[in-house]
Amino acid sequence: MSSPTKVAIAVVESVGHVLVGTRAADVPLPGMAEFPGGKCHPDETPRSCAVRECREETGLMVTPRDHLATATHTYDHGTVELHFWRCHLTPDLPDLASAAKPFRWVKIEDLSALNFPEANAEVLSMLAGS
Numbered sequence: 771m772s773s774p775t776k777v778a779i780a781v782v783e784s785v786g787h788v789l790v791g792t793r794a795a796d797v798p799l800p801g802m803a804e805f806p807g808g809k810c811h812p813d814e815t816p817r818s819c820a821v822r823e824c825r826e827e828t829g830l831m832v833t834p835r836d837h838l839a840t841a842t843h844t845y846d847h848g849t850v851e852l853h854f855w856r857c858h859l860t861p862d863l864p865d866l867a868s869a870a871k872p873f874r875w876v877k878i879e880d881l882s883a884l885n886f887p888e889a890n891a892e893v894l895s896m897l898a899g900s
C-alpha cells in the first residue's frame with residue numbers, strides 16, 4: 771500500500787476568527803470549506819509547508835504557534851495525512867487582515883455551520899471547545 775500524502779494545514783486565528791476558503795469546482799471535494807493548506811514538498815516540514823501554503827493561497831504571512839493534531843483519512847481520491855498547525859498573523863499585519871479570495875474570516879462559533887471535509891472533524895471540535 772502506498773504511503774499517505776503528507777498535507778499541512780494552517781488554522782489561522784485572529785481575534786476569535788479563523789481563515790476559511792472554499793475548494794474550487796475542479797479539485798477533489800469541490801465547493802467544500804477548507805483551511806489554507808496543501809501537499810508538503812519533499813524534505814519540507816509540515817510547519818514550514820503550512821506557512822508557505824498560507825502565503826501562496828491567501829497572500830498573508832503567518833507565524834506557526836502549535837501543532838493542533840494529525841489526522842489520517844482515506845477519501846475516494848486517496849489517503850492523506852493532515853498536519854494541522856495553529857498560526858497567527860505576523861505582528862506587522864492588522865487583526866483580520868484582508869485575504870485573497872475565496873478566503874475570508876469566519877467567527878469560531880460559526881465554523882460548525884460550514885461543510886468541511888471529514889478529516890477536519892477533530893480540529894473543528896477542538897476549536898469549538900477553545
Ligand SMILES: Nc1nc2c([nH]c(=O)n2[C@@H]2O[C@H](COP(=O)(O)OP(=O)(O)OP(=O)(O)O)[C@@H](O)[C@H]2O)c(=O)[nH]1
Binds near residue numbers: 797845
Ligand atoms: N487545503 C486543505 N486541504 C484539506 C483540508 N481538509 C482536508 O481533508 N484536505 C485534503 O487535503 C488534501 C490537500 O490537497 P490540495 O489539493 O488542497 O493540495 P495542493 O493545493 O498542494 O494541491 P496541488 O498539488 O494539486 O496544487 C486534499 O486531499 C484535501 O481534500 C483543509 O481544511 N484544507
